[in-house]
Amino acid sequence: MSRLVPSATATLQDWLAYLETLHRHPIELGLERIGAVAAKFELTYPYVKITVGGTNGKGSTCAMLEAILLASGYKVGLYTSPHLIDFNERIRINGELATDHQIIEQFQRIESGRGDITLSYFEYTTLAAFMLFEKHGLDVAVLEVGLGGRLDAVNMVDADCAIVTSVDLDHTDYLGDTREKIGWEKAHIFRAGRPAICADPVPPQSLVDYAGEIGADLWLFGKDFNYSGDRLQWAYGGRSQRRSGMAYPALRGANQLLNASAALAAIEALRPQLAVPQQAVRIGLAQVSLPGRLQILPGTPAIILDVAHNPHAAAALGQNLDGMSYFPSTHAVVGMLSDKDVAGVIAKLASRVTHWYCAGLEGPRGMSGEDLAAIVRQVIATRAGKESLETLSREVVRDRQPSTVEAPNKPGVRTVAVTPPAARSVVVTSFDTPVQAFTEARKQATDNDRILVFGSFSTVGPVLNELGRKVI
Structure with missing residues (x-):
């Protein structure tokens, strides 16, 4: 494959095609390469960071967090993957898709500064999102973990709060062939002394144990937070906060209250840093949308x-x-x-x-x-x-x-x-x-x-x- 660096007039599609040729493996987990390149740009991540990992439910949880935080008046960045139609879907700033020009500008910066370090497609694009977020002075960033957790590029940042939505079998070639092995990998997005939200009703013991080993503030569904509801409305209950009389989220699906309760648990855990009024929760859950999920x-x-x-x-x-x-x-x-x-x-x-x-x-x-x-x-x-x-x-x-x-x-x-x-x-x-x-x-x-x-x-x-x- 050609490795000719795209010209100054290259399109976003030209750049994405180029990124696919850079690294010898489409997927190669590890934080060394992206960490080394990020250090060259002296990124400081000056915003509240929420990482969201898990087997299923990540996209819905991210979308709810973004909608609620935007309704609260914060300047919000959202990074997700993969995309459905256009690459730009992966990076959103204040509810708007990043433009081709904004993304290409970050690609050009990375290319000029990475030296001889090769990055995978996902590493390259993840770094571009972080650089774009830093440039736009965000209040908070919601970051979807791509694959696993421990060695995923998103895990290069120390999250202020981390969510694991669910743990089940997927990507077994990379993460292991049991829930215990996969749970251990996903638990590595947790950080010592910081909120670690787990919405899986039956979490793997490996996840619980790892949170204890590092001293994370583990919030378990059914113990530290929960939800209840009838045919018309639902309520969230956390450690010290209750939100009641809420309409059901705009997202369809039997598991959406579980995802919504995880998002609200994260918001409760971050109250010292993020003030989110009840009306913002109502508006956010009513307006959230996520194409391709039921x-x-x-x-x-x-x-x-x-x-x-x-x-x-x-x-x-x-x-x-x-x-x-x-x-x-x-x-x-x-x-x-x-x-x-x-x-x-x-x-x-x-x-x-x-x-x-x-x-x-x-x-x-x-x-x-x-x-x-x-x-x-x-x-x-x-x-x-x-x-x-x-x-x-x-x-x-x-x-x-x-x-x-x-x-x-x-x-x-x-x-x-x-x-x-x-x-x-x-x-x-x-x-x-x-x-x-x-x-x-x-x-x-x-x-x-x-x-x-x-x-x-x-x-x-x-x-x-x-x-x-x-x-x-």
């Missing part, structure tokens, strides 16, 4: 977008789908990365889907549509072997080898019909791209059906873009 678009057929890409998130998505009204058929557009627990994700949703549209994803980690379709068929077959005859009468399964045919006038599109006796058929079709898969789903779905798009940011983003929806 996002339901208006119109018919119903279209649901969710970036669920691990079994834990897929299980929550399944529960949320069950809470919706009745739909005769569910058409699922799915695309996944090959290093995920693909079968585990599909298994959580298999009983709810009648038509599968398996999309290929680009890049070295992307999985082809045909390979994904093969896993979907295997999951269906496995379910057929385990479920009772009563369940088989209700669910779509396979009890014989499926027939595979080339779709007419659609080169590269393969359709597999799986038809067991005494059950409706499920159709599994593979496509080259998420947009192609979604287009076909729109053709096949009736106005009374629903279309679910899930599996990855790289699946939801292109479909959202195709629909002309901007992420703001």
Whole structure:
């Protein structure tokens, strides 16, 4: 790959393409490289810093914190990853996306000062966000941890408060294959003597132990903070603060009160530094938005977008789908990365889907549509072997080898019909791209059906873009 430094007239896309060529590995955890480059710029991080890690729920918690703090009148920076459509989504200042010019300016500074130290794409862009935040004189920055915690680039800063939303299996090649191992990695965003919020109802003991070892001020859900609610409103209760009579957050999903309570616990813990009135909490929770997280678009057929890409998130998505009204058929557009627990994700949703549209994803980690379709068929077959005859009468399964045919006038599109006796058929079709898969789903779905798009940011983003929806 070329490593020619972008010119003075280079676009943001030119720069991002360049960053992908700099480091020998797309993902290489560690703080030495980014720490060394940051030291050259003498960053001081002169604002309140809240880091948010966890397996799922990070994006929602960050979005709620940003909305509440903005409603309180603070100048707020938000750094998240990955993005759905445009890279600029990752860096927000006072609720506005960073401009191409602002980002490129920081890239140019890093390039001129990093010397012979190579940075990964994520390290480079994380440092650019920190530099941009320092330039704009923020009051507070909300920082989403990218992968794990201990060696993630965001962990180069000493957070004034750290949140771990949940701990479950994901990125096992990097973080370990048990909740205890992963919990230990995520716990390293905690700091001695500072608030450490854990919203996982059953936290790994490794997380609790690490917080004790370093002397962090550990806040546990169910012990130090909690929530309650009825059909109309909910309440937060912390160590010494209660917020009651609140409307439910604008974000949909069964776990959003858990995420909201974690955000409010952090705000309570930071009261000496951040004053947040009750009205700001109400306004923030009412106005918060986060595309791609149980996002339901208006119109018919119903279209649901969710970036669920691990079994834990897929299980929550399944529960949320069950809470919706009745739909005769569910058409699922799915695309996944090959290093995920693909079968585990599909298994959580298999009983709810009648038509599968398996999309290929680009890049070295992307999985082809045909390979994904093969896993979907295997999951269906496995379910057929385990479920009772009563369940088989209700669910779509396979009890014989499926027939595979080339779709007419659609080169590269393969359709597999799986038809067991005494059950409706499920159709599994593979496509080259998420947009192609979604287009076909729109053709096949009736106005009374629903279309679910899930599996990855790289699946939801292109479909959202195709629909002309901007992420703001």
